[in-house]
Amino acid sequence: MSNSTHEIEGVLAEFSNPYELLKAAEKIRDAGYKKFDCHSPFPVHGLDAAMGLKPSKLGWFVAMGGATGAAVALLMQWWMSAVDYKIVTSGKPFFSFQAFVPITFELTILFSAFTVVFGMLLLNLLPRLNHPVFNSEQFKKVTDDSFFISLMADDPQFNSEKVKEFLESTGGKNVEELNADE
Amino acid sequence: MKLDKQTFKLDRATGIGYFAIFAGIIGVAVCIFGFKKFHAQFFYAYLTSYIFWVTIGLGGLFFTLLHHLVDATWSVVLRRMTESVMAALPIMLVFFIPVCLGMDELYHWSHAEAVAHDELLQHKSAWLNPKLFSIRTLIYFVIWFIFGHFLYKISIKQDSEGDPEQKLKEKMRQISGPGMLLFALSITFAAFDWLMSLDPHWYSTIFGVYIFAGSLLSILSFITLLVVFLHKNNILNEEISIEHFHDLGKLIFAFTVFWTYIAFSQYFLIWYGNIPEETVWYLHRWDGNWYKVSLFIVFGHFVIPFLVLLSRVPKRNITMMTVMSIWMLVIHWVDLYWIILPNFNHHFHFSLIESVLNIATFLAVGGLFFAYFWFTFISQSIIPINDPKLKDSIKFVNS
Incomplete structure (x- = not known):
């Protein structure tokens, strides 16, 4: 898989605990991003509000x-x-x-x-057969002991360099680009 | 009325208790007059009011038992309120004396001559006789007293001594197991004795559950109103949040559906079976103007609360919760009225005397019961200050 020619689908950042995940989600929400999602091995209380999600219809x-x-x-x-x-x-x-x-x-x-x-x-726009986050090697830890935020490229404010910096400023580690399949 | 921030005890709150006593005494005075003048009518009104307040007390006992059994978190801040209602329940034994005095008017099976001419009552007389009736009532109250007393005592001990190893909590939980079993049996048999035997030929095995459903609805509404009242006085505004209202609303909604399920199950089987000795009970509640009350209950006890409380919004709106709680208490009273009064007033006509008697007995039993509850409530911290889960309960959020 050669990366350089691929279009960037989004950016992934790792967080080490639910508290960091919540804080980062609040910052991303306040910065005005819409197309992002939090990934956690278990339900995190208060995440809906932190992500700015409205009650489900x-x-x-x-x-x-x-x-x-x-x-x-x-x-x-x-x-x-x-x-x-x-x-x-x-x-x-x-x-x-x-x-x-x-x-x-x-x-x-x-x-x-x-x-x-x-x-x-x-x-939830399901069923869906694949998602760019599954191309990330580190994302496998999401079912075990790690927390992630993915910010997708279809967000109107998306700019890969800025988003990478921004995610790092919210405390995200191992920030990486997500690429589409070949 | 003010809350001491250290001990969580209410200061200068006795006024409400004295007011309730005052209302109770006025009620008692009118009751004495009514008792002399309108003998039978008085006893029917009295029984309705009595059962109304007893079911609230029993609801308090049930809620406390359930709280301990499932080791609930959210309801810790409400625990002392339901415990105080439960602790006030034994006083209802005193108020049972008028029911015993009125046994002759209320319960057909207590007449020796009626039994002599009625083969069915002869067969039932081994169970339905005045002596055993009184003894059974005493047993119910002993059960309720024992569990209420010990749970309340241990809970108060937890306040003063703390409970770092959760031993007291564990003890309350252990008591609640057998407590729940005996509660279920006692409320069922009490409902059979006090209400179902008003029409001694009729029987329905689900009747006790029906009364229990109303009982739980009324305690949930009672607690909601109590919290609203405390909030109006700026008490426990931080400790009891909208999240707790939401949960009370969910339970009121759930048990509205439960009540309907039970009420319909009772009606449905009798309707299907179509056996005269069973259907006559519903016939009496359709005769004359009673059908209006029956329909009112169908809509007021099910359709309206179901539609109103279905959505999340009204459960998180204090005004709506206040209105619905008052409504549920009113409809619970109407429900009991509908069970009791057709045995006396066969066609349901409005009568001023009956209304006055209803209000007087309601105030007499309710005023004194409430005063007893209120003085119990303010004598201790109004939330269990040393409960290991108190902090979690205060912070609790519905997600």
């Missing part, structure tokens, strides 16, 4: 998913029991909302759960 999608589930369940049961195949069951009316509640409840949960999983993938 996923909840609203899930509420809509749940409402859809409830509506689908009620419509389905109404059509089955009161329209398409009417059978008197223990003397109850064809449309007995009481009998429909368990299914409605279950489908609400099911649709909500599906929306959570697929909405999460969608909002």
Whole structure:
């Protein structure tokens, strides 16, 4: 792999503990960078705020998913029991909302759960087969004992030399350029 | 009212306690009048108010037991409040005396002649008889007293002696294991005895859980309002943050759904089975104007709080949390009213006398219970100052 001809995809910096990671994320946020991400072996409390991330919109999608589930369940049961195949069951009316509640409840949960999983993938832009950070040898430590921040080249303020200096000034070590695959 | 920053005790706070006693005494005076004039009506109103305050007390006991069992962090700052409610619970044994006096009016099964003509009651009389009823009530209170007393005593000891090796904490946790088991059994049987036996032919095995759900909702709302009140007086503003409100809101939301799940499970099986001896209970709650109250509970106890508290925003808004807590306490009272009163007032008509009696009994039991709670509360530090997790609890954030 020859680096010189490759376009720079981003810059990676290593931090030795979650506290440094948090502080650096705050500085990067305050400097106005948008396209950066923190990588850690475990969840770090307060990182969302430090990175300037807004609360996820996923909840609203899930509420809509749940409402859809409830509506689908009620419509389905109404059509089955009161329209398409009417059978008197223990003397109850064809449309007995009481009998429909368990299914409605279950489908609400099911649709909500599906929306959570697929909405999460969608909002995270997943599935995605590769990412420039995986070309870094030192990045393998992220699943063990090290913390990283990657700042990507599609950020409007991106300038590789400036960003490298900046990441070093926030306390980042082993700052390296990330290159795309051949 | 002022907080001592060293001991975390409230200074010059007795006024609220005396005010509650004053309200209680006015209530008692009206109650005595009501008792003489409107015998049966008075006892039904009294039982409603009594159960309302007892469920708050039981909620305090449950919350404390749960806190220790799961070794919770966030609720450490609220622990002394629920402990004080729990410590005030034994006084409710005194307030049970009027219920015993009114047994004749309230509980059909206590009439010897009614039992003589009713085969079902004859079979049930081994369990449902006045003597055993009183003994069982005493047993419930002994259980609640023992666990409440020891947990409170150890907790106070932790304040004065410190707990560097977490031995006291561990001890409270060990007590809470059997405590939780006996709590579950005692609240179930108390609900059967005090409320379900109002209609002695009817039975529902989930009934105790139903009462428990209301009980937990009411203590969560009570604690929320207490914290709002303290914050208004600039007390514990730093120690109890919006994060704690958020968690209380989550629990109120969760147990609104839990209550609905239980309430619907009870209704659903009876509706499906369609056996007259079971459905009659719901029929009584649909007759006359009672259906309006039934629908009000469906919306007020489930639909409204569910929609309002679903999002994160209202749980982190103190005004919304205050409104919803008051609402949950009101609806809990309506729920109990709906369980108790159809046995007396078959068609549900508004009556001024009944309203006055409801308010009077509410003040009588509530005022004195609250005063007892309040004096217990201000006699000690209002947060457990030597709890090993106190600092984490103060700093706690929802992520």
